[in-house]
Amino acid sequence: MDRAQQWLTGYSRRDLLQKMGTGLGTLGLAGILSEQGLLAGEASGAAGGPLAPRQPMFPARAKRIIHLFMNGGPSQVDTFDPKPALEKYDGQRPPGADLKTERKTGGLMKSPFRFEKRGQSGLEVSEIFPHLGACMDDLCVIRSMHTNIPNHEPSLLMMTSGETQPTRPSMGSWLLYGLGTENQNLPGFVVLCPGKPVVGPALWGNRFLPGIFQGAQINNSSMNPQNVIRDISNAQVSRAAQREQLDLMKRMNELHLARRGGSDNPLESRIQSMEMAFRMQTEAQDVFDLSRETKSTRDAYGQGEFADGCLAARRLVERGVRMVQVFYGNGQPWDDHDNIASHADKARAVDQPIAALIRDLKERGLFEDTLILWGGEFGRTPVSEGAKGRDHNNHGFTVWLAGGGVRGGMAYGATDEFGFAAMENKVHVHDLHATILHLMGIDHEKLTYRYSGRDFRLTDVHGRVVSDLFA
DSSP states (O other), rough: OOHHHSSSSTTTHHHHHHHHHHHGGGGOOOTTSSSSSSOOOOOGGGTTSSSOOOOOOSOOOOOOEEEOOTTTTOGGGGGOOOOOOHHHHOOOOOOOGOOOOOOOOBBBOOOSEEEEEETTTTEEEETTTHHHHHGGGGEEEEEEEEOOOOHHHHHHHHHHHHHSTTTTTOHHHHHHHHHHOOOTTTTEEEEEOOOOBBSGGGGGGOTTTTTGGGGGOOOOEEEEEETTTTTTTOOOOHHHHHHHHHHHHHHHHHHHHHHHOOOHHHHHHHHHHHHHHHHHHHHHHHTGGGGGGGGGHHHHOSHHHHHHHHHHHHHHTTTOEEEEESSSSSSSSSOOBBBBBGGHHHHHHHHHHHHHHHHHHTTTGGGHHHHHHHEEEEOOOOOBBBBBBBOEEEESSSEEEETTOOOOSEEEEEEESSSSSSEEEEEEEEHHHHHHHHTTTTTTTOOEEEEEEEEOOOHHHHHHHHGGGGO
């Protein structure tokens, strides 16, 4: 009897095998029913585990997602949804501008930015995106988005998890649950965020899904590969010794799990997480070492934490990571209540890196099956708040998609003449999620998880696939 069996006192080998057989069979932890008990070293954590890649339900157009999250809520009428009527009726408040929002607002306010037609498609974009303007033929701009509530917390949760309360798994967690990930030495869902946005980890949490499916947050405010992930390596113990220690700990945990009937989700997640941490030691430090890129590539992306996040996102998806979220910054930086002209500063930080990311993915043959999503949790009002700001607006806003099987150079849907509410071909966040899952080869109605007596899904009981967006 080995050390792990001695630790689990009170069980015969036959009792142990019976409990392990009934408790662990559904968990896919193959190998622990053998006479030796120990799994076969380093490869055992990867083969057949919960993160192993799985076939989509039908042929997928996209294999991976990069979500560029402009947390805080960018204004649609100052970025990708031009409204000439705002200049014509500047300062007035016609009936169409009377929709209820979070705060008291004034009259219509024209945009401080010019819009230009760019590319062969002639799609209009604000002058604050000169680099991205050169990529308009690649963008599928959805101008008719809407969501439930004009507050940051519920809207952030809706965009990331399909529910306004912090009770549901994030989209990245659902994707890992449904598809696994191609690289077993890196987390399948990585969140690059320099700090903590409103709500925080609930935005990338797993909730009732097994813990191995939660997002791994990386603070990209300083991309030092040695400490971007804490405690990733052990300078005092050799890799072989670490493997031996981990095998023993893994064996003990699995026996303890069997004793508990094989239904201890946190313990199962801890087993998988320790295996992942061991496998990450080499590749995690490599993927976040941006100095390995050429000077021309670094120059193309520019400088700053968002630029580093975009470059790291490309490096991650290139290595088989299923989903990467890149948050603009800490808190809600696009939340320009006081002066909408401040959008220019935020746009300056994201414009060059996003354009570089699109070009880089194309050059590496990754653009066609990498889906890029850009946008915030809601939009902003065409009426003024104070003298120069804009309030939150859930009635109508803009996001855009690129790559991953969507039609480039098109605008889908429309808001009213002032840009306040979605009017034509309305797209709810549930519809966006259903469409993203479809592009990834998943039927959003069939990707379910039974919890607390009912089947849950990312789109709850809603959602329709917007097939008009497909190439």
